[in-house]
Amino acid sequence: MVDRSISFIRSLCAGEIEQEVLFPFPKMDPGEKELLDPVLEAIDDFLAGREADFQAWDRQGFFPPELIEELRQFGLFGLIIPDSAGGMGFGNRAYSRTLQQVARHDASIAVTIGAHSSIGMRGLKLFGTDEQKARYYERLASGEMIAAFCLTEPTAGSDAASIRTTAIDKGDHFLLNGSKIWITNGGIADFFTVFAKTGEAEARSHLSAFIVTRDMPGVSVSEHEDKMGLRASSTTSVYFEDVKVPKENLLGPLDGGFKVAMNILNSGRSGLGGGCVGAMKNLIHKASTHATERQQFGQPIGSFGMIKGKIGQMVVDCYAAESAVMTVAALSDVPYDDYSVEAAITKVFASEALWRSADEALQVAGGMGYMRELPYEQILRDCRINRIFEGTNEILRLFIALTALNDVGQGLREMAKSLSGIFDHPIKGFGLLYDYAKKRANWAVGYKSAKRSLSKCHALLRVEAELFEDLTRDLAAMADRILRKHGKNIIGKQFATGRMANVMIDLFVLGCVLSRVTSALDEKGPDHAASEKDIATIFAGQVRTRVHQHLRMIDENDDELLKELAVQTYEKGYTWDLE
Ligand SMILES: Cc1cc2nc3c(=O)[nH]c(=O)nc-3n(C[C@H](O)[C@H](O)[C@H](O)COP(=O)(O)OP(=O)(O)OC[C@H]3O[C@@H](n4cnc5c(N)ncnc54)[C@H](O)[C@@H]3O)c2cc1C
Structure with a gap:
């Protein structure tokens, strides 16, 4: 029986490998798969061969209404709504796989569907009452209502708790005033999940979520934004002027809006x-086709080592990202109580892997890649946003590391308390001290207990599994060392937290890869899974190099010099022009 309260990565930071969470690699429920396969095929039929349309919509900067109608007809707005309400009833795995298939063709379409299901109406699914669901599910499933998520404001981006939109309690309704910016689907949505202050304007915690519909007097939207990428997808400001929002449209608990927002984002990741994975598969296909067709120096450019290196790395990145994304989708389907750090990790890893792939695919295409005639430059523009929206990768790195460091700090605080209370409660105090000393000793000598080993890995992956075990000890020691070095000042030590997050990201993704390759070796046999085994070997080697570098840099770094240089530049600018 799985313990659903466990977070794999948070345990890992304490040196414990909860391998049951990752092994065996999650498989889709056969019933769901049976439903999914024809949908994937139909998506290809629907979108394949329409590159000229995608390009034209990118150039004009919006979708024609006929395309939105086609998406409705296809049922793409009902992916996560129960079939009893007219949706497809997909869990997160099937949902993620469907978006992957759409994103293989066009990112603007994928984001239109994603903003509706991942964030726009997810609050209703997670926190809505039966009455609220009955009121909106069917119209959302059919796409009669398209949904949008309204959190960001001109002065509140990463610092979401500082929003200024207010919802004042007027007895039978809330009076909503404020404005939101850069809202995906803003121009086509009828259903808005809106976050507003319900307490003191200055109080950061008193946020609530509301269902607001386009037909409420006082709701309006701006013109479509002129963006770098995802140009066809609708992005607008949304304004609320004395909007009377009925009491029954409160979504989730009053003043519990921050938690609602974070849960929506975690669940939708x-x-x-x-x-991201879908776009990477598309890039791999395009770049490898070009590499085999384009001749230079009398041979295909794909025969050169540097080009092979790029294509091979794209494959490793894509496999790794897909392994992690599908693992987290499965964790949220179980559901585990807390997979928020794992979900943040997949967002950071997948968005950065896609960015690297888009850059390298364009490089493989050479000058042609820079021409607007080919899709590489559009893909590069389209995918850049993934590192920014739904939580920037910097904020998510802080969240990933600080959550883990808080856990470790809790352990250290317990120990400190036991020390101060040692004379009052000698037995309890010594017990805690003993446990902690044992843990540290275990990290140091590489002692193997049940939770120190990745024994579920396939025998052919023994080297990689042992590396994972070693790096887990390094991670636990790193957390301990960073906390001892910076203490409660850790919040302001972003170089250190960034390194810790990077190690956690690499180890979680490696764990997912090892689990997936283990299943592949078990099911297909070593011959048929040989390339997947190679992917695991390559990725593990890259993780080892990166982790060792991060570890070294805890003490050997130029962090303070770099920060000083930035401060100087804020004051004086760049002052080293050569005459
Ligand atoms: C195309 C597009 C679609 C969007 N769709 C939606 C939507 O549907 N709904 C919605 O509500 N919002 C949406 N957004 C807004 C998006 O979520 C925000 O842009 C994002 O949260 C970042 O906020 P910001 O742009 O204000 O950046 P800022 O918060 O100003 O950050 C600027 C930079 O500073 C960094 N930074 C900020 N704070 C810290 C810190 N403490 N430590 C270190 N670095 C820090 C950030 O990582 C970033 O690199 C969309 C944005 C775009 C561009």
């Missing part, structure tokens, strides 16, 4: 991750 496998949509964005799936989109």
Whole structure:
């Protein structure tokens, strides 16, 4: 029986490998798969061969209404709504896989569907009452209502708790005033999940979520934004002027809006991750086709080592990202109580892997890649946003590391408390001290207990599994060392937290890869899974190099010099022009 309260990565930071969470690699429920396969095929039929349309919509900067109608007809707005309400009833795995398939063709379409299901109406699914669901599900499933998520404001981006939109309690309704910016689907949505202050304007915690519909007097939207990428997808400001929002449209608990927003974003991350994986598969196809067709120096450019290196790395990145995205989608389907750090990890890894792939695919295409005639430059523009929206990768790195460091700090605080209370409660105090000393000793000598080993890995992956075990000890020691070095000042030590997050990201993704390759070796046999085994070997080697570098840099770094240089530049600018 799985313990659903466990977070694999948070345990890992304490040196414990909860391998049951990752092994065996999650498989889709056969019933769901049976439903999914024809949908994937139909998506290809629907979108394949329409590159000229995608390009034209990118140039004009919006979708024609006929395309939105086609998406409705296809049922793409009902992916996560129960079939009893007219949806497809997909769990997060099937949902993520569907977005992957759409994103293989066009990112603007994927983001239109994703903003509706991943964030726009997900609050209704997670926190809505039966009455609220009955009121909106069917119209959302059919796409009669398209949904949008309204959190960001001109002065509140990453610092979401600082929003200024207010919802004042007027007895039978809330009076909503404020404005939101850069809202995906803003121009085509009728259903808005809106976050507003319900307490003191200055109080950061008193946020609530509301269902607001386009027909409420006082709701309006701006013109479509002129963006770098995802140009066809609708992005607008949304304004609320004395909007009377009925009491029954409160979504989730009063003043519990921050938690509602974070839960929506966590739960929806496998949509964005799936989109990144789909785009990477498209890039791999395009770049490898070009590499085999384009001749230079009398041979295909794909025969040169540097080009092979790029294509091979794209494959490793895509496999790794897909392994992590599908693992987290499965964790949220179980559901585990807390997979928020794992979900943040997949968003950071997949969005950065896609960015690297888009850059390298364009490089493989050479000058042609820079021409607007080919799709590489559009893909590069389209995918850049993934590192920014739904939580920037910087904020998510802080969240990933600080959550883990807080856990470790809790352990250290317990120990400190036991020390101060040692004379009052000698037995309890010594017990805690003993446990902690044992843990540290275990990290140091590489002692193997049940939770120190990745024994579920396939025998052919023994080297990689042992590396994982070693790096887990390094991670636990790193957390301990960083906390001892910076203490409660850790919040302001972003170089250190960034390194810790990077190690956690690499180890979680490696764990997912090892689980997936283990299943592949078991099911297909070593011959048929030989390339997947190679992917695991390559990725593990890259993780080892990166982790060792991060570890070294805890003490050997130029962090303070770099920060000083930035401060100087804020004051004086760049002052080293050569005459
Ligand atoms: C195309 C597009 C679609 C969007 N769709 C939606 C939507 O549907 N709904 C919605 O509500 N919002 C949406 N957004 C807004 C998006 O979520 C925000 O842009 C994002 O949260 C970042 O906020 P910001 O742009 O204000 O950046 P800022 O918060 O100003 O950050 C600027 C930079 O500073 C960094 N930074 C900020 N704080 C810290 C810190 N403490 N430590 C280190 N670095 C920090 C950030 O990582 C970033 O690199 C969309 C944005 C775009 C561009």
